[in-house]
Amino acid sequence: VPVVILIVGPATWVEKFPEARGTRQSPVDIVTSRASSGGSAPPLVWRYSVNHPRSVVNPGYCWRVDENGYDSELRGGPLGSDVYKLQQWHCHWGSVNGEGSEHTVDGRAFSGELHLVHWNTSKYNSFTEAAGQPDGLAVLGVLLMVGSKHDELDKVVRLLPYIQHKGDKVTFSEPLNPANLLPKRIAYWTYPGSLTTPPCTESVTWILFKEPVQVSAEQVRLNLCYYVNGKNV
Numbered sequence: 001v002p003v004v005i006l007i008v009g010p011a012t013w014v015e016k017f018p019e020a021r022g023t024r025q026s027p028v029d030i031v032t033s034r035a036s037s038g039g040s041a042p043p044l045v046w047r048y049s050v051n052h053p054r055s056v057v058n059p060g061y062c063w064r065v066d067e068n069g070y071d072s073e074l075r076g077g078p079l080g081s082d083v084y085k086l087q088q089w090h091c092h093w094g095s096v097n098g099e100g101s102e103h104t105v106d107g108r109a110f111s112g113e114l115h116l117v118h119w120n121t122s123k124y125n126s127f128t129e130a131a132g133q134p135d136g137l138a139v140l141g142v143l144l145m146v147g148s149k150h151d152e153l154d155k156v157v158r159l160l161p162y163i164q165h166k167g168d169k170v171t172f173s174e175p176l177n178p179a180n181l182l183p184k185r186i187a188y189w190t191y192p193g194s195l196t197t198p199p200c201t202e203s204v205t206w207i208l209f210k211e212p213v214q215v216s217a218e219q220v221r222l223n224l225c226y227y228v229n230g231k232n233v
């Protein structure tokens with residue numbers, strides 16, 4: 001009986017998304033010995049609005065929080081003189097604890113990875129337009145490791161049981177400051193890269209914080225069980 005092997009992972013993305021064959025594809029392994037020092041880059045500065053309604057969506061993999069157009073600003077660091085605005089933030093978790101981050105550091109994976117996705121409002125008129133431009137997006141990456149409970153993240157994790165299936169969405173108005181999702185030490189690695197999932201557009205300036213942020217084992221478990229249930233191929 002002929003065996004049909006259905007490959008749905010990154011290896012087949014190039015067939016439908018030519019960008020995936022590009023020269024600046026993410027994620028990457030950060031080889032710390034090869035990272036150059038920051039030199040004279042200006043400080044990275046951010047400001048997020050706290051008291052506005054947000055919605056948590058199940059896009060079919062992990063979960064995503066939409067900022068619904070409320071004001072915010074990310075500037076400085078590797079972003080030149082452009083100002084970026086937070087569009088959405090989401091997570092990547094593994095199917096097994098201890099793996100699941102997209103970026104690795106010296107070959108080491110973390111239990112998860114949070115992405116805060118911003119777009120260049122100085123140059124473009126919409127997220128979708130910016131998402132197709134080489135300097136259109138800036139994503140802050142936060143590595144997650146098991147440790148103490150993360151109270152700010154818990155405002156989302158506790159809502160996961162209500163969005164078990166693809167397309168489910170729940171809106172909440174509890175005040176939340178995305179800045180509280182970032183590590184205390186703001187040292188980071190940065191490189192020109194791409195969206196890590198289709199269409200893999202090479203439009204992302206990646207800014208990955210060096211210091212992992214701790215989440216509790218229970219929060220990982222909730223994401224894992226949610227991930228397994230909510231995950232669509």
Ligand SMILES: Nc1nnc(SCC(=O)Nc2ccc(S(N)(=O)=O)cc2)s1
Binds near residue numbers: 115128131194196199
């Ligand atoms: N040209 C376009 N690409 N993507 C869109 S809208 C969908 C979208 O936001 N995709 C997206 C995919 C991956 C990432 S990630 N994991 O942060 O690199 C962020 C965002 S329009």
Ligand SMILES: [Zn+2]
Binds near residue numbers: 090091115
């Ligand atoms: Zn992501």
